[in-house]
Amino acid sequence: MEHIRPIGLPAFLGFSSENAAHRIAVEWDDPSGEQQEGVFIPRRDTGSRLNHLTGGRIFPGEHHLATFHVVDDGSRVDFAMESCDKAVSVRVNGFDADTLPLSSCFASLSESSRFFECGSLGYSVTCNPYRLDGLRLKTLDWRVRALTVEQVHSSFFDDSACFPDGSVEFDHALIMRDIRHEWHQAADMATEHKP
Numbered sequence: 001m002e003h004i005r006p007i008g009l010p011a012f013l014g015f016s017s018e019n020a021a022h023r024i025a026v027e028w029d030d031p032s033g034e035q036q037e038g039v040f041i042p043r044r045d046t047g048s049r050l051n052h053l054t055g056g057r058i059f060p061g062e063h064h065l066a067t068f069h070v071v072d073d074g075s076r077v078d079f080a081m082e083s084c085d086k087a088v089s090v091r092v093n094g095f096d097a098d099t100l101p102l103s104s105c106f107a108s109l110s111e112s113s114r115f116f117e118c119g120s121l122g123y124s125v126t127c128n129p130y131r132l133d134g135l136r137l138k139t140l141d142w143r144v145r146a147l148t149v150e151q152v153h154s155s156f157f158d159d160s161a162c163f164p165d166g167s168v169e170f171d172h173a174l175i176m177r178d179i180r181h182e183w184h185q186a187a188d189m190a191t192e193h194k195p
Contacts, residue, residue: 047068
């Protein structure tokens with residue numbers, strides 16, 4: 001992310017950071033019984049000490065510190081991340097494409113795009129086991145492209161203690177570049193009632 005700053009400040013006062021989030025699509029019923037869509041975020045990582053120190057305190061979303069290696073020349077991407085606590089690592093490399101792989105569970109790029117656009121509301125794990133931080137992404141210009149993946153690895157999804165063998169399968173990747181967006185706090189969610 002580039003030019004991160006509070007709304008109203010000029011871009012030159014912003015800062016940039018590398019970030020990663022493990023996101024799982026979910027549906028739930030709100031207190032009125034209406035079905036909602038969004039994402040559950042069991043973990044966020046960042047290369048920014050500022051994000052690490054202020055996340056979950058000044059703005060929603062607690063972040064773990066990580067090291068990143070990112071090369072993006074506009075058509076190819078090489079992304080590697082390893083958390084400083086050695087709990088997770090991610091590696092993805094590939095190149096821009098116009099279509100999804102034929103093996104995808106989505107019929108088209110536009111269908112996949114619509115599905116992920118519905119994931120704008122996210123709830124992140126916090127150090128408080130009874131509370132999730134709520135955060136809503138508002139994109140001012142939603143555009144995605146397919147990414148043909150040559151290599152993909154996620155220690156999080158490869159963990160057979162959480163995801164038994166055969167329960168998780170890589171489908172496809174999307175990439176977004178130069179998207180103007182805003183992050184807005186959403187109401188926190190209680191995970192369960194305290195005893």
